[in-house]
Amino acid sequence: MGRAPCCDKNGLKKGPWTPEEDQKLVGYIQIHGPGNWRNLPKKAGLQRCGKSCRLRWTNYLRPDIKRGRFSFEEEETIIQLHSVLGNKWSAIAAHLPGRTDNEIKNYWNTHIRKKLLRMGIDPVTHTPRIDLLDLSSIIATAIRSHPILGLSTLLNNQAQALNPESLRLISTLLALKQEDPNANNSHLQNEEHAQIQAQMDTLSQLLQPNDEINNNTNSSMIPITNFVECSNSQENMNFLASNLSGDDVNHVYDDGLKPKASDFGFESVITTPKSSPTPLNSSSTCINNSCNEDERDSFCSNFLQFEIPQGLDFADFM
DNA sequence: AAACGCCGCAACCGCCGAGGT
DNA sequence: AACCTCGGCGGTTGCGGCGTT
Numbered sequence: 001m002g003r004a005p006c007c008d009k010n011g012l013k014k015g016p017w018t019p020e021e022d023q024k025l026v027g028y029i030q031i032h033g034p035g036n037w038r039n040l041p042k043k044a045g046l047q048r049c050g051k052s053c054r055l056r057w058t059n060y061l062r063p064d065i066k067r068g069r070f071s072f073e074e075e076e077t078i079i080q081l082h083s084v085l086g087n088k089w090s091a092i093a094a095h096l097p098g099r100t101d102n103e104i105k106n107y108w109n110t111h112i113r114k115k116l117l118r119m120g121i122d123p124v125t126h127t128p129r130i131d132l133l134d135l136s137s138i139i140a141t142a143i144r145s146h147p148i149l150g151l152s153t154l155l156n157n158q159a160q161a162l163n164p165e166s167l168r169l170i171s172t173l174l175a176l177k178q179e180d181p182n183a184n185n186s187h188l189q190n191e192e193h194a195q196i197q198a199q200m201d202t203l204s205q206l207l208q209p210n211d212e213i214n215n216n217t218n219s220s221m222i223p224i225t226n227f228v229e230c231s232n233s234q235e236n237m238n239f240l241a242s243n244l245s246g247d248d249v250n251h252v253y254d255d256g257l258k259p260k261a262s263d264f265g266f267e268s269v270i271t272t273p274k275s276s277p278t279p280l281n282s283s284s285t286c287i288n289n290s291c292n293e294d295e296r297d298s299f300c301s302n303f304l305q306f307e308i309p310q311g312l313d314f315a316d317f318m
Numbered sequence: 319a320a321a322c323g324c325c326g327c328a329a330c331c332g333c334c335g336a337g338g339t
Numbered sequence: 340a341a342c343c344t345c346g347g348c349g350g351t352t353g354c355g356g357c358g359t360t
Contacts, residue, residue, distance in 0.1 A: 014329085015329075016328075017328090037345075037346070051331095101349085103328095110326055
């Protein structure tokens, strides 16, 4: 059993603060400073416990608190710091002037966490989790939107026919690829390459029986195995990412600006594979002006590896 | 217009560590 | 060493606003 809550004492008010209470608290602190929180409410004429007063002050009334939406830079910083610090909200807040730990925690739980989950990233470990992805929609959208695969007709008509085993195989394949996102196929170990090839062959077979239209449109098709055989895994992932849709394209940060094209690059967040022939700002990737938030989410889901920002001194965190 | 469900956020709760006695 | 107080932290809750049906 823990200590009894400090608010259990008789007559102490709980719940939302009134403007009058705020005024009393601010007025008292402006004159005397916070001092002893336990004694403060009595001296300030408040029917609150000290803890409640402290929380109200630190999370809401403090004059240096910055309100409004988190900027893209702040969001990026939170994700970076969280990948290093975990749920150390106060430590994270220390690097975001004007933001409280409570505010950051709320923002994490209501926005960032969900976003990461949507991207297939484990919000605890910050690593891609293929089991978190809504693979059916990803694959469906990707294939539907990418004519070079020649599977658009197949999917338009038979998306439901993609059985769970097919999707499982695709997920296995993607997971394999994600183990070494920098790897060019030519660099794959023979064994790994054979494993991927085997997966793709099986997938092709699984797709085949349902692929009536496939047979009618053969002239424009390339084998599905080309999906992994194209220049490298980076392109495969970009291809998937580039075909995802989202709902936050018009997101406006509190600086009044829409995300810039460069924002979508997550330059400081993502480790860009140096071997990639397709730079993040290339027009052939999703990183362009027409890219929306979910697209960049999806992009991150495949490549998200957090770099330590150069400006951060991690001695501070230890 | 009403009912319902979802979401975001302020506030609360319980625990912990530091410091004092 | 044991106990107590206090401030701080992270997890959770509950209410109000908003959108949808």
